[in-house]
Amino acid sequence: MEETQGETTWCEEEQQAEACIWKYVFGFTEMAVVKCAIELAIADVIESQESPMTLSELSLALACAPSPLYLMRFLMHRGIFKEELTAHGSPSYAQTTLSRRLMRYGEHSMAAFIMLNSSPMVTASLHHLSACVLANEISPFEVAHGEDAWSFLAANPAHSYLVDVGGGNGTTLHMLVKAFPWLRGINFDLPHVVSEAVEFHGVEHVGGDMFQSVPKADAVFLMCILHDWGDKECIQILKKCRGAVLEEKGKVIIVDAVIEEAKLDKLSDARLALDMAMMAHTNAGKERTLKEWEFLLGKAEFTRFTVKSINAVQSVIEAFP
Numbered sequence: 568m569e570e571t572q573g574e575t576t577w578c579e580e581e582q583q584a585e586a587c588i589w590k591y592v593f594g595f596t597e598m599a600v601v602k603c604a605i606e607l608a609i610a611d612v613i614e615s616q617e618s619p620m621t622l623s624e625l626s627l628a629l630a631c632a633p634s635p636l637y638l639m640r641f642l643m644h645r646g647i648f649k650e651e652l653t654a655h656g657s658p659s660y661a662q663t664t665l666s667r668r669l670m671r672y673g674e675h676s677m678a679a680f681i682m683l684n685s686s687p688m689v690t691a692s693l694h695h696l697s698a699c700v701l702a703n704e705i706s707p708f709e710v711a712h713g714e715d716a717w718s719f720l721a722a723n724p725a726h727s728y729l730v731d732v733g734g735g736n737g738t739t740l741h742m743l744v745k746a747f748p749w750l751r752g753i754n755f756d757l758p759h760v761v762s763e764a765v766e767f768h769g770v771e772h773v774g775g776d777m778f779q780s781v782p783k784a785d786a787v788f789l790m791c792i793l794h795d796w797g798d799k800e801c802i803q804i805l806k807k808c809r810g811a812v813l814e815e816k817g818k819v820i821i822v823d824a825v826i827e828e829a830k831l832d833k834l835s836d837a838r839l840a841l842d843m844a845m846m847a848h849t850n851a852g853k854e855r856t857l858k859e860w861e862f863l864l865g866k867a868e869f870t871r872f873t874v875k876s877i878n879a880v881q882s883v884i885e886a887f888p
């Protein structure tokens with residue numbers, strides 16, 4: 568029988584819909600597989616090997632049997648890892664720019680964000696979106712957990728504490744805890760500064776001197792602080808910050824400029840101008856090159872650090888004890 572134009576189009580639409588609907592049938596699966604890859608640290612293991620890994624090398628490194636690692640087929644199909652041949656012609660798994668985002672640490676890591684968004688606490692709310700559409704006032708989080716996010720986080724101290732050292736009136740920290748509601752913030756500054764600060768939900772103001780001690784936290788945040796000081800003072804501050812976080816999983820997050828020595832960008836001039844302003848306004852403050860940051864962090868006994876460029880005058884330096 569001859570097919571008409573209309574029937575062909577109808578058929579194509581049906582086929583497209585048939586292929587497309589599977590995306591929704593297995594929508595949660597891709598998140599689960601990616602979460603699994605992060606938990607197993609597959610990207611970290613391949614990165615540390617510095618060359619593609621065969622199935623047996625990978626299973627040895629992960630201390631698991633080779634057969635369950637067929638999940639790599641799914642991840643390669645999604646372009647997360649890729650297949651390459653070793654020098655001996657054996658198929659092996661290699662990193663891609665995408666898989667590097669699954670690394671636990673490093674400049675491009677998105678692992679913490681994926682782990683949070685795939686956590687039962689977050690996914691539970693997603694099952695109740697219809698409740699919030701039908702009853703306007705109620706949040707899916709409340710339906711899932713029986714209380715709003717703030718009360719839940721207060722009663723479940725699994726959330727992280729971030730201390731903003733030299734945080735001024737706490738505005739930056741307030742923005743951070745609003746954007747990342749699992750965070751609890753401690754705004755730490757000189758007593759006369761915090762006594763003037765207004766109350767922010769999720770932020771506790773603590774007065775003190777960063778040269779004496781820094782409140783204990785999961786992470787310490789220092790924004791535009793170290794460029795106010797000379798090396799000797801910076802090392803003192805950094806040592807106090809390092810002592811405030813846990814050895815195994817704590818970190819110190821520094822937001823300050825990194826002066827380029829070779830490859831300049833459109834903000835290089837602004838960074839150098841800021842350096843001159845520091846020279847004018849402080850005793851020994853300055854903007855620092857990567858080598859100078861390396862020196863300070865080494866002296867303060869951090870084991871390693873990463874630098875993330877954020878398309879701004881400042882970069883984000885993460886230093887690990």
Ligand SMILES: C[S@@+](CC[C@H](N)C(=O)[O-])C[C@H]1O[C@@H](n2cnc3c(N)ncnc32)[C@H](O)[C@@H]1O
Nearest residue numbers: 733734735755756757760775776777778790791
């Ligand atoms: C340049 S401001 C940076 C404020 C804030 N981090 C920001 O980026 O908007 C420097 C801050 O360091 C604080 N500060 C100076 N000496 C301090 C000390 N010894 N202990 C704690 N904070 C101090 C100041 O009060 C001020 O709020």
